[in-house]
Amino acid sequence: MNKEVKDLDLIIIGGGPAGLTASIYAARAKLNMVLLENQLIGGQVRNSYTIENYPGFKVVAGNDLADSMVEQAKELGVKIEGFSKIISVKLNNDEKLIETKKFIYRPKAIIISTGATPKKLPIPKEERFLSKGIHYCAICDGAMYEGKVVGIVGGGNAALEEALFLTRFASKVIMIRRYDYFKGEKATLDEVLNNSKIEVMYNWDLVDVDGDDFVNKALIKNTKTGEEREIELSGIFGYIGTEPKTKLFKEDLKLTPYGYIITDDNMQTNIKGVYAAGDVRDxxxxxxxxxxxxxxxxxxxxxxxxxxxxx
Structure with missing residues (x-):
């Protein structure tokens, strides 16, 4: 069966803060547009339990902020195609085609705001213990570890913030940091260092985990001395960076060696009428x-x- 072809002014791919903001502006400009999202609308902001650095809000829950953005977009008439998986994309200066399971869209312009996903921990048993002691979202899975010892691998704001969040459940949070410093905001770092339930292990790296059906210990290695040791814990949360969701676009767009989309100051890519916004951008x-x-x-x-x- 031939799919219906829909001609539009604009398609936005990705429904996180970047895509939702773009949709709000596009709706106010009366553009004929659709926002495509193949997962839960709102993006990674939903993984933040509390946000304290968004202007206008002293403290706001990530879900609440995302819901407000979605509500505002819908009230302006933004059409959101949720859980709409893209099958193929063809992009050039003359024509843009996006095929989903239901339609073929032919927009004049495209904004790509597909975001990024957490990098997997580079350890041998990552796949074996995924969701059985290895996790990448404390808000999603932290409650599983009520009264238990958990570890966090990472050195940025995400690792620091999630360590604080996990103290709501865990009896102890061990931060495994391969260097002797963190890259996060000083205020957040100070809060971590002053929390009695958090132990920071500087100059240690995660080598692997082990257990029966679930993780019960981690093997770590000192990056200065080479010493290896085991520590008992029930779960590990990884925050070692992100990987951009650009697989669909790598044939047409210029990317960095790490896969991020290269744009100019106006968010335009190497193809006219194709823009990138948010975490997917370099x-x-x-x-x-x-x-x-x-x-x-x-x-x-x-x-x-x-x-x-x-x-």
Whole structure:
């Protein structure tokens, strides 16, 4: 059966803060558009239990902030195609085609805001113990470890914030840090270092985990001395960075060696009318506020492009 072809002004791929912000601006510009998201709308912001650095909110739950963005977009008339998996993408200066299970979309412009996923821990038994002691979302799985000892691997804000969150459940949180410093915000680091339920192990690296059906210990190695030892714990949460979701676009767009989309200051890629915003884009800082900024710029640039195409 031939699929229906839908001609649009704009398609936004990805429904995190960048994509939702872009949709709000596009809706206000009265563009004929659709937002495609193959997972839960709202993006990684939903993985943050509390957010304390988003302007206008002293403290806000990640889910609440995401819900507010989604509600605002819908009230403006944004059409959201949830759990809509993309089968193929064809991008060039003359034509853009996006095929899903139901339709073939032919938009004049595209904003890619697919975000990034957590990098897997590079240990031999990662796959064996995934969700059985190895996790990448404390908010999703932290409650499983009520009264137990857990570990965290990572050195950025995400690792620090999740360590604090896990103290709500775990009897002890061990931070396994391969260097003798962290890269997170000083205020968050100070809070971690002053928390009696958190132990920081500087200059140690995770080598592997072991257990029967579930993790019950971790093998760690000192990065200075080479000493190896085992520590007893029930779970490990990994926060060692992210990988961009760019597999669909690697044939058409210019990417960095790490897979992030290269754009100019207006969020435009190497193809006219194709923009990228948020964590999927090559940039130094990845925060909710920078994602929102990217989404704003991408939508305004896309609007200008569409208007010129329609003349």
């Amino acid at each position: 940039k130094e800082f990845r925060q909710i506020t920078t994602a929102v900024s990217d989404g704003t710029i991408a939508a305004l640039a896309a609007e200008k492009y569409v208007v010129e195409k329609n003349r």
